[in-house]
Structure formats: C-alpha cells, structure tokens
Amino acid sequence: MKNQTGFTLIELVIVIIILGILSATAIPKFINLQSDAKKAVLDGFVGGFNSADSMVMSKATILGLKYSETVTPVGDTGVDIQYGHMTLTKENIEAAMHISGISLKFNPGSVKQSGSLMAYPGKEKSNLDLLIGKKCWVYITRDKSIPGEIDKAITAITEISITKNYSGC
Structure with missing residues (x-):
C-alpha cells in the first residue's frame, strides 16, 4: 500500500481563497502609503527650508x-539674502539645501512680493499641470513691507507664508 502525501485540490482552493481575502483587506492600506510618503517628503522640505x-x-x-x-551673497556659501532672509529662487534654495525627489518652480513676484517658490514631488511639471492636475505641492512666499505710499521704500521682508495643498497626493 502506498502512502500519498500532499494537499488535496479542495485544500489548495481554500488556501487561495483565504489569501485573496487577506490581500483584498490589506491592499488599500498599502496603496495609501505612496500618498503619505509624498506628504512626508513635502513636510520634510518645509522643515529643512x-x-x-x-x-x-x-x-x-x-x-x-x-x-x-x-540681494547680497553670504560669504562663499552660494546663498543670496535680502533683508536677512534667503531669497526665494530655485538656485538659491538648491545651494542652501540638498534636495532630491522634489522639483522647484520659481515665480519672481511683484513690487510687494519678494517672489515665491513652489515645491512638489517628482519631475518638472508645467504651471498648468500644477494648478489643474493633481494638486500636491507646497507654496512658499514672503511679502515685502512697504510702510507708506509716498516714499515706496521697502523696509523689511515679512515672515514666510507656507501654503500646503495635498489634495492630489
């Protein structure tokens, strides 16, 4: 008489069904990890900035x-300042920080604004893609303080303003 060892077809089907149920409940948790990672990268960029x-x-x-x-260079650092703060240019931020996995887009600003910087995960995107596409970015700006309309003298640059939009991460 021969001894047969192994699993029957029914046992294998039951194991496959159980694995399918377990994976169906676990996959949504792992899918959200990419979104959390993008948010964490942007939050880390803000802290580093x-x-x-x-x-x-x-x-x-x-x-x-x-x-x-x-706009004045600070020693041999490659970083420029104005009114004691880093100027918000792409080149300046890249000289001050070692960043990877984040793209930067600079907007020169106006008379009352010292420029703005948008940071987002991934490769370079167009302005249209950033505003209409999936919104996953951090917007950094700093306004200039102009005390009066007569002299138009800029006296200081205010604290940075950081706007986060994680709706499309």
Whole structure:
C-alpha cells in the first residue's frame, strides 16, 4: 500500500481563497502609503527650508548683512539674502539645501512680493499641470513691507507664508 502525501485540490482552493481575502483587506492600506510618503517628503522640505533660512539669517547677522536691502551673497556659501532672509529662487534654495525627489518652480513676484517658490514631488511639471492636475505641492512666499505710499521704500521682508495643498497626493 502506498502512502500519498500532499494537499488535496479542495485544500489548495481554500488556501487561495483565504489569501485573496487577506490581500483584498490589506491592499488599500498599502496603496495609501505612496500618498503619505509624498506628504512626508513635502513636510520634510518645509522643515529643512525653515532650518536653512534660520542658519542663513544667523550667518548674515554675524557678517553684518542682516539688513541688506539688495540681494547680497553670504560669504562663499552660494546663498543670496535680502533683508536677512534667503531669497526665494530655485538656485538659491538648491545651494542652501540638498534636495532630491522634489522639483522647484520659481515665480519672481511683484513690487510687494519678494517672489515665491513652489515645491512638489517628482519631475518638472508645467504651471498648468500644477494648478489643474493633481494638486500636491507646497507654496512658499514672503511679502515685502512697504510702510507708506509716498516714499515706496521697502523696509523689511515679512515672515514666510507656507501654503500646503495635498489634495492630489
């Protein structure tokens, strides 16, 4: 008499069904990980930006450049400042921070704005894709303080304003 070992067809089908049920309940949790990762990358960029700006402000103060009205390089760092803050240009941010996985888009701004910067995960996108497509970005801007309409003298650059849009991450 021969001993047969192994699984029957019914046992194999039951195991496959159980694995299918388990994967159907676990997959939605893993799908959301990519969205959470994009948000975490952008939040990390914002934290790094704030730290880099503080360090640049400290170095500018030490060098006596804190109140420089014009765009001024800070030593040999490759970083430019104005009124003691980093200027919001793509090249300036890339010189101050080592970033990867994030693309930057610069808008030069107006008389009352020192420019703005949009950071988003992934490769370069057009302005239209950023505004109409899936919205997953951080918008950083800093306004200029103009005390009166008569002299039009810019006296300072205000604190940064950070707008986060994670609706399409």
